[in-house]
Amino acid sequence: MGQERTELTDVSDRGSSPYFHGRENELNIFNTILNASIEEKKGTNLIIQGSPGSGKTALIHQCGGIASQKGWDVFKIKADALWDMKEFRESLKKENLLQFKDVTLKGEFKGIGASTTVYWRKKSILKIITSLKRPTLLMLDEAQHLGHQLAPPTKEAERVVTKVLDTIQNTSLKSPVVLLSAGLGTTMDIFQRFGISRTRVNALIELGPLDHPSERNIISDWLIKHAKAKGPINPWIDAITKETYGWAQHIISYVSPAVTQLQKHNGKVTDDGFKNMLHQGRKNKDNDYERRIIGLFSKELTLLSDLLCNTLESKSISYEDIIKTLEKGFDQEKSKELFQLILERGVLNEKRGYFNTPIPSMRKWLISHFSTKKNEIIESLYHGYNKTTEKN
Numbered sequence: 329m330g331q332e333r334t335e336l337t338d339v340s341d342r343g344s345s346p347y348f349h350g351r352e353n354e355l356n357i358f359n360t361i362l363n364a365s366i367e368e369k370k371g372t373n374l375i376i377q378g379s380p381g382s383g384k385t386a387l388i389h390q391c392g393g394i395a396s397q398k399g400w401d402v403f404k405i406k407a408d409a410l411w412d413m414k415e416f417r418e419s420l421k422k423e424n425l426l427q428f429k430d431v432t433l434k435g436e437f438k439g440i441g442a443s444t445t446v447y448w449r450k451k452s453i454l455k456i457i458t459s460l461k462r463p464t465l466l467m468l469d470e471a472q473h474l475g476h477q478l479a480p481p482t483k484e485a486e487r488v489v490t491k492v493l494d495t496i497q498n499t500s501l502k503s504p505v506v507l508l509s510a511g512l513g514t515t516m517d518i519f520q521r522f523g524i525s526r527t528r529v530n531a532l533i534e535l536g537p538l539d540h541p542s543e544r545n546i547i548s549d550w551l552i553k554h555a556k557a558k559g560p561i562n563p564w565i566d567a568i569t570k571e572t573y574g575w576a577q578h579i580i581s582y583v584s585p586a587v588t589q590l591q592k593h594n595g596k597v598t599d600d601g602f603k604n605m606l607h608q609g610r611k612n613k614d615n616d617y618e619r620r621i622i623g624l625f626s627k628e629l630t631l632l633s634d635l636l637c638n639t640l641e642s643k644s645i646s647y648e649d650i651i652k653t654l655e656k657g658f659d660q661e662k663s664k665e666l667f668q669l670i671l672e673r674g675v676l677n678e679k680r681g682y683f684n685t686p687i688p689s690m691r692k693w694l695i696s697h698f699s700t701k702k703n704e705i706i707e708s709l710y711h712g713y714n715k716t717t718e719k720n
C-alpha cells in the first residue's frame with residue numbers, strides 16, 4: 329500500500345483551484361460576516377472544519393479573494409502568531425498582503441478603498457489588533473495544529489491565545505478583524521479549550537461533500553477547459569462522479585489522470601484513456617484513504633472495521649459504542665485519545681451526535697483492508713446469492 333501519488337501532472341491535489349465551484353452557502357455566510365463586522369465595528373471568529381481533502385484550503389482561498397475584492401487587507405497567519413508577537417508582526421507586514429489574481433468571483437462584492445497601510449511599533453498582539461487602520465482578514469489554515477503538544481508552548485502563551493480570540497470576538501475595534509480558521513474535525517474542540525465555545529463562536533462551518541452540479545462543473549472544467557477534450561466526455565464525467573460522492577480530494581484523484589490521458593492524445597477521447605483514467609483514479613483514491621489513517625494503529629482500525637461490519641451501512645454509531653469497541657484493545661484513556669484521532673483524520677464524521685464514515689466507499693475500504701469479519705460477510709453474501717439464484 330504505497331503512499332506516493334502518481335500521475336498528478338499539472339493538476340494540484342491540494343489548495344486553491346483555478347476551477348472553483350460550489351460552496352455558495354459557505355461563501356454567503358462569509359460574506360454576511362464581513363458586512364456585519366464592518367457595520368458593528370467588531371471582530372469575528374469563523375471556523376471551518378472538515379475531514380482531510382474536503383476542500384478547506386480551497387475555500388479559505390476563495391474567501392480571501394472575496395475579502396480582497398471588498399478592499400480588506402488579507403494575511404495568512406500560522407498558529408504561533410496567536411501567541412508569538414514577533415510572528416504576528418511578521419505575518420502582518422505589507423509584503424505579506426495576499427493578492428488573488430487567480431480567484432474568479434461570482435456576484436458583486438463592493439470594495440471599501442484603495443491602498444493599504446498597516447501601522448505598528450513595539451506593540452502587543454492585542455494592541456495591534458485593536459489599532460488596525462483597515463478591515464483585516466487573518467487566514468489560519470491547518471488550525472488543528474493549535475491543539476498539538478507545545479502549541480501553545482506555555483500556560484502564559486495559552487492565556488495570550490485565549491485573550492486574542494476573546495478580543496477578536498468581543499471587543500469593539502477601530503477596524504474589524506476576522507479570523508478565519510480552517511482545520512480538521514477537531515478544530516472546534518480546540519477553540520473550545522481557549523474559551524470559544526460552540527454556542528459562542530460567530531460561525532462554524534462543517535465542510536461536507538460538494539453538491540452534484542458543482543462536482544460535475546469542476547470535472548468538466550478540468551477536462552474541457554483545461555485538457556481541451558474533444559469528443560463525448562460525458563461518460564467520463566458520469567463514471568468519475570459515481571466513485572467520488574462529491575469529495576473534493578477524490579474528484580482531483582480522478583481528474584488528474586483524466587487530464588493526463590486526454591493531453592497524451594491531444595484531447596481525443598479514447599477507450600484506453602478511459603480505462604487508464606479509472607484505474608489510476610482508483611489507485612489515487614486508495615492513497616487518499618491511506619493518508620487518512622496515518623498515525624492510527626492497525627489494531628484500532630481492525631476493531632473499528634469489525635464494528636462497521638456489524639452495523640448496517642445506513643445506521644450511525646454512538647460515541648459509547650465506539651469507545652466500548654476500542655476498549656477491547658486499549659485502556660479507557662487511550663481509547664478516548666484514539667477516538668479523537670479517528671475524528672481528526674476524518675475516518676469518522678459526526679452527524680447530530682452520531683458517527684459514520686464520511687463516504688460509503690471509505691467504509692468498504694476499511695472493511696476490506698482491516699476487518700477480521702470480512703470473510704464471514706463475503707461468505708454470507710455468497711450463500712445469500714446462491715440461495716436467491718437457487719430459488720430462481
Ligand SMILES: Nc1ncnc2c1ncn2[C@@H]1O[C@H](COP(=O)(O)OP(=O)(O)OP(=O)(O)O)[C@@H](O)[C@H]1O
Pocket residue numbers: 340341342343344345346347348349350351378379380381382383384385386387538546576577580
Ligand atoms: N470548491 C472546489 N472547487 C474546485 N476544486 C476544489 C474545491 N474544493 C477543493 N477543491 C480541490 O480539491 C483538492 C483538495 O482540496 P483542499 O486542498 O482545499 O482540501 P483540504 O480540506 O484543505 O485538505 P487537507 O485536509 O489535506 O489540508 C484541491 O486540489 C482543491 O483545489
Ligand SMILES: [Mg+2]
Pocket residue numbers: 343384385386469470
Ligand atoms: Mg488544506
